[in-house]
Amino acid sequence: MHVPDGFLDAPTSVGTAVVSAGVVAACLVRSARHELTDRSAPLAGLVAVFIFAAQMLTFPVGAGTSGHLLGGVLAAVLVGPATATLCLTVVVTVQAFLFADGGVSALGTNVLLMGVVAVWVGYGAFRVAVALLPKRLSSVSVAAGVGAFVSVPVAALAFVGLYALGGAAPIPLAQLAAVMTGWHVVIGVGEAVITVLAVSSVVAARPDLVYGARGRLPALVLLTPEPVA
Amino acid sequence: MSTRRLVVLGLLVSALVAGVLSFYASGHPDGLTHVAQSLGFSGTARSSAASGSPLAGYAVAGVHDARLSGGLAGLLGIAVVGLVMTGLVLLLRRRAPRSED
Numbered sequence: 051m052h053v054p055d056g057f058l059d060a061p062t063s064v065g066t067a068v069v070s071a072g073v074v075a076a077c078l079v080r081s082a083r084h085e086l087t088d089r090s091a092p093l094a095g096l097v098a099v100f101i102f103a104a105q106m107l108t109f110p111v112g113a114g115t116s117g118h119l120l121g122g123v124l125a126a127v128l129v130g131p132a133t134a135t136l137c138l139t140v141v142v143t144v145q146a147f148l149f150a151d152g153g154v155s156a157l158g159t160n161v162l163l164m165g166v167v168a169v170w171v172g173y174g175a176f177r178v179a180v181a182l183l184p185k186r187l188s189s190v191s192v193a194a195g196v197g198a199f200v201s202v203p204v205a206a207l208a209f210v211g212l213y214a215l216g217g218a219a220p221i222p223l224a225q226l227a228a229v230m231t232g233w234h235v236v237i238g239v240g241e242a243v244i245t246v247l248a249v250s251s252v253v254a255a256r257p258d259l260v261y262g263a264r265g266r267l268p269a270l271v272l273l274t275p276e277p278v279a
Numbered sequence: 280m281s282t283r284r285l286v287v288l289g290l291l292v293s294a295l296v297a298g299v300l301s302f303y304a305s306g307h308p309d310g311l312t313h314v315a316q317s318l319g320f321s322g323t324a325r326s327s328a329a330s331g332s333p334l335a336g337y338a339v340a341g342v343h344d345a346r347l348s349g350g351l352a353g354l355l356g357i358a359v360v361g362l363v364m365t366g367l368v369l370l371l372r373r374r375a376p377r378s379e380d
Contacts, residue, residue: 051311056325082371091368092282096289098364099357103297106337106353108304115313116305140364144356150327150335209311218323226318233310255280 051120051205052145053160055153062216067158073166074139077132085130090259093252094129098137100248101125102144109240117237120205122168123176123197124245127190127262128252131173138165159212167208172201176262190263191250198245202238206230290361297353301337302346 058066086094101121108116121141125134142160145151152160176197183189210227249260257263280288308316315321333340334352342348 054324095365103293106301219320
C-alpha cells in the first residue's frame with residue numbers, strides 16, 4: 051500500500067500532505083485529551099512497534115502478489131482512533147526516511163491512506179459492528195475484524211480517488227478501481243485475521259486497557275463479608 | 280497480567296516478527312505495486328530521496344548475509360519507532376490538560 055514518489059503529481063502530493071498535517075495536528079490534541087491515560091499510554095508505544103514489525107511480514111495472496119497489515123483498526127481499537135493516526139504516522143514516517151519504503155514526497159499521501167482513511171473509516175465500521183453485536187466483551191474482537199476487513203479496500207479506493215485527481219499516467223479509472231478493490235478485499239481478510247488475533251490477545255490479558263472495550267467491562271461489585279451469626 | 284509484563288511480551292513478539300520471521304515474508308510485489316505493474320504505470324515511480332539510507336529496503340548496508348541484514352534492520356526499526364512513539368506519548372501526557380479520567 052506504500053505509494054512511491056512519482057505515482058501522483060506534485061499538487062496532489064502537496065494537497066494530501068496539507069490535509070494529513072491538519073488531521074495529525076487535531077489527533078495530537080484529541081489523543082492527549084480523550085484517549086491516552088496513564089494506564090494505557092505504554093500500550094501506544096507497543097502498538098506502533100507491533101505494526102512496524104507486522105508490516106514487514108508480507109503474506110502471499112496469490113498470483114504473484116502479496117499484502118501486509120495496515121494496522122489502522124488494530125491500533126484504533128486498542129488505543130483509540132486519534133492515537134492510532136499518530137501511531138501510523140510515526141510508522142510510515144520512519145519507513146519513508148530510514149527504509150525508503152514509500153516515497154518522501156508521497157509521505158502525506160501514505161499518512162492519509164493508512165493513518166487517516168484506513169484508521170477512521172475502519173474505526174467507524176468497528177463502531178457500527180460493535181453496536182449491532184451482542185453486548186459481550188468478545189464482540190469487541192469480532193467487530194475489530196470487521197473494521198479491519200473494511201479498512202483495506204477503502205484505503206485502496208481512496209488511492210484510486212487520488213489517482214483520479216493527480217495520477218501520473220492516463221489509466222482507465224474504472225479498471226483501476228476494480229483491480230485495486232479486488233486485490234485489497236483479499237488482503238483485507240489477512241488484515242482481519244491479524245487484527246482479531248492481536249485484539250483478542252490484549253482483551254484476554256487486560257480488557258481494562260482496550261479503548262474499544264470502554265463501557266463494556268462488567269461493573270465492579272463490592273463484596274462485603276457475610277455477617278457471622 | 281501487569282501492564283509491564285504485557286508490554287514486554289508484546290515487544291518480544293514484535294522482535295521475533297521483525298528480527299526473525301520477516302526473512303520468510305513473501306517476496307512478491309504488494310497489491311498496489313502489482314496493480315501498477317499489470318496496468319502499466321509502475322514505470323512512473325521515482326526512486327525515493329531516502330534510497331541512499333543505510334537501511335534502505337530493510338537491509339543494513341555492508342551486512343551481506345540476507346537473514347542477518349534484514350533481521351538487524353527490523354530490530355533497528357522497532358527501536359526507532361518505539362522511541363519516537365514513546366517520546367511523543369510522554370510529551371502529550373505532560374503537556375495536555377485533562378478533560379476526563
